[in-house]
Amino acid sequence: MQNEINIPIILASVRKIGDAFLKQYKQNTIPQSMDELLKQLEDIDVLCLTSLKKDLTATFFHMPWHIGDEFDTESQKESTIKGDYWLCDAMDGAIQYLQHIPGWTINLAFIRDGKPLFSVIYDPLATEMFWAKEGAGAYMNGKPLMVSKKTDLGVMLSVFEYGHQDKSTNQLNKEIGMTVTRLLDNFGIVRNYGPHGLQLAYVGAGRIDLFIQEDIDTYNWIAGMLIAKESGAEILNADGIPWQWGSESLLVARKSITEKYLEIKSLK
Known part of the structure; x- marks a missing residue:
């Protein structure tokens, strides 16, 4: 089967760009206008996608990429791309990043036939890497995850x-x-x-x-x-x-x- 998951390569590529953003954290001027905000958000998308594509194309050379536009309600109602593709949320919490406050991550998902097969979320500030593969469990920094057992x-x-x-x-x-x-x-x-x-x-x-x-x-x-x-x-x-x-x-x-x-x- 094509495009089998090479987990170490994916995690390394996500960590690389996350750590690059961490080095620049709080170095930007907090945007004061809509034009400034949109430009800085676009710069984040371009930098993140360029880095991930460069690192992952050699292994997953024929997979298309899709940047999730959270402002486009209609596009979120259906997975229109068939087969395998990357769904990249370049920076979840980008507003926090630009405002110099915590709460931002790099998110990447491997989608197969409209369902997530693999996903990773990297929090550079906490140096925590969460990932999961369909049917194979979920992990944070290599340790298995389990939901809360609270009853109250x-x-x-x-x-x-x-x-x-x-x-x-x-x-x-x-x-x-x-x-x-x-x-x-x-x-x-x-x-x-x-x-x-x-x-x-x-x-x-x-x-x-x-x-x-x-x-x-x-x-x-x-x-x-x-x-x-x-x-x-x-x-x-x-x-x-x-x-x-x-x-x-x-x-x-x-x-x-x-x-x-x-x-x-x-x-x-």
Whole structure:
């Protein structure tokens, strides 16, 4: 089979560009206008993609690349590329990087026939490398990951996220508000952290107990979802239906925790 996974090469290439960004961390001028922000975001994308392509093309020479545009809602509803391709979130949490605050990672996923086969998330600040392969488990710096074993909601850490889907013509902002209220009323700790993929990897590591998002963010989710799944988490939409590409919400936690959350939700 073509394009079999060479894990050490992939991890090395992601670490290389992540460490390059770390050397430049806080060296940029914090953007003060939309033009400055967009230019710096574009520079991050170009630098990251150029480095990864250079390092991985020799091994995966005929694989196409796709940069996930989190602002393009429609493109996130379907995996249109057939066969194998790279899905690159050049920097998840790029806004934090440009604002000189923590919470940014390099995310890369190997997609085969519309499903993630392998994914990696590298956090240069923490020197933590999360990765997973379909059916082979998830790891952080070589150690196997496992989801939280907590049973008491009062000591659980839940996180909520939101993306860039247009909320002017629907009830999404209201639904997000209801979700946050539901978390505050039932979970001991509620946070909104920023880098979606890293939060999902943290679910896999048992650091976060539940992740929920009410609007679509496929490109930000993919790498972290596989890591969480291979660590033992359920991957559902916010209504408790198994997640599939195009689902417009996401709920991730150990099965017993998703069941508790959905029971709470059903009580309105």
